[in-house]
Amino acid sequence: MTDLDGLLRSWLAAVVTTPGLTALADADDARRVLLEDSLRGVEVVRGLGRAIVDVGSGGGAPGIPLAAALPDRDVTLLEANGRKCEFLRRWAPSNAAVVQGRAEEQPTDTYDVAVAKALAPPPVAVEWCLPLVRSGGAVVLWVGPSADRERVERVAARIAGRLADAPEGFLVIRKVAPTPAGFPRRVGVARKRPLA
Numbered sequence: 001m002t003d004l005d006g007l008l009r010s011w012l013a014a015v016v017t018t019p020g021l022t023a024l025a026d027a028d029d030a031r032r033v034l035l036e037d038s039l040r041g042v043e044v045v046r047g048l049g050r051a052i053v054d055v056g057s058g059g060g061a062p063g064i065p066l067a068a069a070l071p072d073r074d075v076t077l078l079e080a081n082g083r084k085c086e087f088l089r090r091w092a093p094s095n096a097a098v099v100q101g102r103a104e105e106q107p108t109d110t111y112d113v114a115v116a117k118a119l120a121p122p123p124v125a126v127e128w129c130l131p132l133v134r135s136g137g138a139v140v141l142w143v144g145p146s147a148d149r150e151r152v153e154r155v156a157a158r159i160a161g162r163l164a165d166a167p168e169g170f171l172v173i174r175k176v177a178p179t180p181a182g183f184p185r186r187v188g189v190a191r192k193r194p195l196a
Contacts, residue, residue: 007068007093008035008065008068010091011064012035014087014090014091015034015061016030018059018087020083021059021084022034033061034059034061034065035065037061037117037169038061038062038065038066038117038142039062039065040169041140041142041170042070044140045066046070048112048137048138048140049112049113050072050073051074051111052066052067052070052112052113052115053076053078053106053110053111053129054066054075054077054078054114055078055103055116055125055128055129056080056116056119057077057084057098058079058081058084058118059088060077060087060092061118062115062117062142063076063077063088063096063115064091064092064093066115068093071094071095074095075095075097076096076098077097077098078101078103078106079098079099079100080100080101082100085100102187103129103131103132103184104184104185104187104189104190105187106132107132108131108132108178108179108183108184109131109132109135109179110132110133111133111134111137112133112134112137113133113137114129114130114133114137114140115139115141115142116128116140117141120190120191121194122141122143122148122151122152123148123152123154123194123195123196124190124191125139126156126159126161127155127159127183127184127185127194127195128190130159130175130183131159131183131184133175134175135178137174138164138173138174138175139161139171139172139173139175140166140170140171140172141171142169143170149163151196152173154195154196155195155196156173158180158196160175160176160178160179161174161175162176
């Protein structure tokens with residue numbers, strides 16, 4: 001077993017046994033959904049830049065597996081819940097930093113890549129994530145087969161983004177210009193009044 005395997009196995013066991021981090025109680029399901037699915041994104045993220053932010057990191061998926069698999073990248077685990085932030089601080093690899101806060105309150109045009117898994121419906125996740133990314137960067141969303149690509153494309157266009165080709169199970173939105181005025185909207189507005 002490599003150090004990477006040991007870290008990720010220990011993290012996964014802690015996620016499953018810590019109340020409030022996941023509804024997954026079965027170890028095999030948790031490994032598949034939280035670890036293996038997160039690691040599917042390594043090759044997608046690898047070519048997009050060095051500074052990565054995991055928006056709404058929760059228990060650390062996909063941020064902790066990505067940080068462990070990409071030790072030469074700087075990963076920020078962004079989470080609003082203080083108790084979850086404490087958990088993340090215990091398990092974050094050395095190349096990962098934990099920031100407590102909401103996406104709408106963070107500096108815009110800062111990261112090369114924003115990632116999110118199970119954060120919100122894709123159009124809302126795009127509105128939260130795209131302002132964090134600098135021009136030329138990208139947002140990577142883990143999505144299911146029912147993701148509304150057309151709606152995501154409309155939302156992305158309003159926030160200086162363009163939908164790009166991506167492997168199945170992902171949406172990649174490229175940032176084509178700086179964040180326009182008026183974005184991000186105030187905390188909670190994107191969920192209450194989604195764009196498009």
